[in-house]
Amino acid sequence: MRTVYVNGEYLPEDQAKISIFDRGFLMADGVYEVTSVLDGKLIAFDGHAERLTRSMNELDMRAPATTEELLEIHRELVRLNDIKDGLIYLQVTRGSDGDRDFAFPDPETTAPSLVLFTQSKPGLADNPAARDGIRVISIEDIRWGRRDIKTVQLLYPSMGKMMAKKAGVEDAWMVEEGFVTEGTSNNAYIVKDDKIVTRETSNDILHGITRKAVLELAREAQMQVEERNFTIEEAQQADEAFVTSASAFVTPVVEIDGAKIGSGTPGKLAPRLREIYLEEMRKTAI
Missing domain, CATH: 3.20.10.10 (D-amino Acid Aminotransferase, subunit A, domain 2)
Known part of the structure; x- marks a missing residue:
């Protein structure tokens, strides 16, 4: 049972929940990054964090966390799931104001959703x-x-x-x-x-x-x-x-x-x- 991260909480994967009104689910209104892990360490994290920021900016999407906070979350998931070689998937969506609408919700009152999970891939570099x-x-x-x-x-x-x-x-x-x-x-x-x-x-x-x-x-x-x-x-x-x-x-x-x-x-x-x-x-x- 993996531990995942959902909006500020580390949870067993079977307890992770996102609203059915989340725009990532309804509109594909979200961005993502995948960072590799080799020998328990993150590969090219700074580059992925920079591109994530660019993607959010291009879509006028509010950032759910700072780069430093995201780094800490990545490292904690590696530790909690004992990942030696594998991947960390990160997704940011615009969140939900409780209903479905084509227009963006107000970013000042609607928090984006942040989800991360790991995938263990032993021997990732030896494919x-x-x-x-x-x-x-x-x-x-x-x-x-x-x-x-x-x-x-x-x-x-x-x-x-x-x-x-x-x-x-x-x-x-x-x-x-x-x-x-x-x-x-x-x-x-x-x-x-x-x-x-x-x-x-x-x-x-x-x-x-x-x-x-x-x-x-x-x-x-x-x-x-x-x-x-x-x-x-x-x-x-x-x-x-x-x-x-x-x-x-x-x-x-x-x-x-x-x-x-x-x-x-x-x-x-x-x-x-x-x-x-x-x-x-x-x-x-x-």
Whole structure:
């Protein structure tokens, strides 16, 4: 039985409750973050806290706690649930004023809801997908236009995961106007002639915390990085491909729409980036 956090209380998960009028439930009016835990420490917490603040600001949502308070809650949940390797999910919604209405409730009189829970993932950094790579299909990107805000509106990404599952592969890359935007829960990259190519940040993609760190580390390692759009056809002709996310870190992609990438096995660059990233994150974990 996990201990979870709900609006100021640490509770057994079967005692956790949120109002049926909460706008996160009724309107998907909420934002979230997922922070990895390795060896009992938080990975890239400051980056996730900064992006959470940005998401709330973009939606005119009142913050339920300070960054320092959120850090303490994260650490307490790690302690209470004895998490060695795993994830901490955090969600903030606009709360409820006791009824359903399209208009936002008054932020001065309506407190936002704050929920956190842990997921234990032993061996998180040793996922077989990092060794073997994953296969993806391409799907049309029909999400709303503010993908830079990490909202709980995840129905279409969930549908994309199910499309991939039905096709017998692990994930899907979304395509808009002929160009790859991102994966269902990750940022997408290709490698050609030792150059890393990934879409530049904009409202079209999530500004990944892992993405930012990986690109910084790649440049420090004298790897070439080019931020621009690329097509599925270009990806299929690439030497390597990979994805990044808070839980997948750096994971190779070995097949796109049935076409093998390179030799059809992970190349050299993505595994090396994963190694560099995990080494640095463990050094800076808190």
